[in-house]
Amino acid sequence: MTHFLPNSPHARDIAAVLHPHTNLRKHLEVGPTIMARAEGIWVYDDTGRAYMEGAAALWCASLGCANERLARVAYEAMRTLGYYQIFRHASHGAAIDLCEALLRIAPVPMSKVLLQCSGSEANDTAIKLVWYHWNAVNRPEKRKIISRRMSYHGSTCAAISLTGKPEFHRGFGLPFDGFLYTDCPHYYRDRTESETEDEFSTRMAQSLEDLILREGPDTVAAFWADPVQGGAGALTPPAGYFAKIQAVLRRYDILLVADEVICGFGRTGNMWGCDTYGIVPDIITCAKALSAAMQPISAVLMNERVFQSMLTQSDRIGSFVHGYTYAGHPVAAAVALETLRIYAEMDLVAHVKALEPGSRRLQELAPRSTSMPVRAV
Numbered sequence: 001m002t003h004f005l006p007n008s009p010h011a012r013d014i015a016a017v018l019h020p021h022t023n024l025r026k027h028l029e030v031g032p033t034i035m036a037r038a039e040g041i042w043v044y045d046d047t048g049r050a051y052m053e054g055a056a057a058l059w060c061a062s063l064g065c066a067n068e069r070l071a072r073v074a075y076e077a078m079r080t081l082g083y084y085q086i087f088r089h090a091s092h093g094a095a096i097d098l099c100e101a102l103l104r105i106a107p108v109p110m111s112k113v114l115l116q117c118s119g120s121e122a123n124d125t126a127i128k129l130v131w132y133h134w135n136a137v138n139r140p141e142k143r144k145i146i147s148r149r150m151s152y153h154g155s156t157c158a159a160i161s162l163t164g165k166p167e168f169h170r171g172f173g174l175p176f177d178g179f180l181y182t183d184c185p186h187y188y189r190d191r192t193e194s195e196t197e198d199e200f201s202t203r204m205a206q207s208l209e210d211l212i213l214r215e216g217p218d219t220v221a222a223f224w225a226d227p228v229q230g231g232a233g234a235l236t237p238p239a240g241y242f243a244k245i246q247a248v249l250r251r252y253d254i255l256l257v258a259d260e261v262i263c264g265f266g267r268t269g270n271m272w273g274c275d276t277y278g279i280v281p282d283i284i285t286c287a288k289a290l291s292a293a294m295q296p297i298s299a300v301l302m303n304e305r306v307f308q309s310m311l312t313q314s315d316r317i318g319s320f321v322h323g324y325t326y327a328g329h330p331v332a333a334a335v336a337l338e339t340l341r342i343y344a345e346m347d348l349v350a351h352v353k354a355l356e357p358g359s360r361r362l363q364e365l366a367p368r369s370t371s372m373p374v375r376a377v
């Protein structure tokens with residue numbers, strides 16, 4: 001048992017703070033690592049010890065964990081319009097500018113942007129929009145949602161149901177009914193002896209199609225995927241994967257939602273993972289690097305087809321009855337907008353491409369194909 005001085009920040013943390021993704025009993029013993037400040041890629045704990053933040057915190061602090069320019073923007077935003085909501089026709093400049101900016105850089109033509117507060121909320125809301133869409137076109141039986149095993153899509157009740165990790169459901173009585181999981185496309189682990197990447201992708205698409213046929217295509221509403229599958233260890237898709245998956249989805253009129261929460265904003269060598277892997281989604285969710293993680297903000301982008309059905313539902317019901325108090329928060333929106341300006345100024349995508357040779361050198365350390373594990377199917 002580690003003992004901390006009474007009233008020390010460590011003792012006070014143990015007494016008051018509940019930490020996500022933490023062994024709660026162990027925390028009572030070991031206490032926290034308390035971060036005090038950041039500079040560039042470095043963060044410093046309260047003893048002055050420096051850590052290189054190689055993962056950008058939770059894959060989100062794209063401009064480091066402290067930023068003077070964004071701080072000034074937040075300060076000015078707070079002085080001029082520190083809070084207002086965008087319910088019931090109200091709006092403000094930061095929300096308008098940000099939504100326009102997102103539509104300008106979207107990987108495929110998108111119609112509207114719904115601002116939210118986190119990646120989980122964005123996915124949770126997108127689930128509702130998928131259901132709203134199929135209800136609007138009088139196909140309410142299209143309700144099931146398919147994601148991949150080993151995927152992570154957030155922690156709200158619905159977003160965690162979307163998440164294909166049983167250990168994240170355990171203890172909560174989740175997932176909700178109607179969330180289905182298809183294969184994680186892990187070529188390295190799950191390929192058969194002689195299978196090429198392309199053949200493996202064909203098998204993944206066939207497995208998805210089998211699941212859809214078993215469940216009944218008329219009951220399947222949407223397929224969810226993050227372009228690089230974060231929950232499976234930042235797994236890049238095997239060759240041909242998304243082309244084959246999208247062909248199946250088109251065959252059965254199933255909406256495609258791209259979760260760009262970790263892939264958006266240059267992380268895959270293009271502005272979006274959808275650009276990198278030829279994905280044409282109906283809905284995109286994004287967060288994290290949207291504001292360089294300096295403010296909690298996320299967005300759901302939807303295409304014209306989805307927007308048209310939302311109009312229909314809104315006409316029927318009298319309103320689009322959904323919203324969060326902090327959605328489109330003017331300070332968060334202003335910071336996100338400035339973040340996008342910084343990305344444009346620094347030519348973020350070119351910067352990422354310039355760093356690629358370094359990451360290729362890392363790949364050289366990967367095991368040779370002869371030593372790859374293979375699994376019989």
Ligand SMILES: Cc1ncc(COP(=O)(O)O)c(C=O)c1O
Pocket residue numbers: 058118119120121123152153154155226230231259261262287288
């Ligand atoms: C792919 C993906 N989607 C959604 C989320 C959830 O985002 P948030 O933690 O902002 O709710 C995450 C978080 O890591 C993620 O990696």
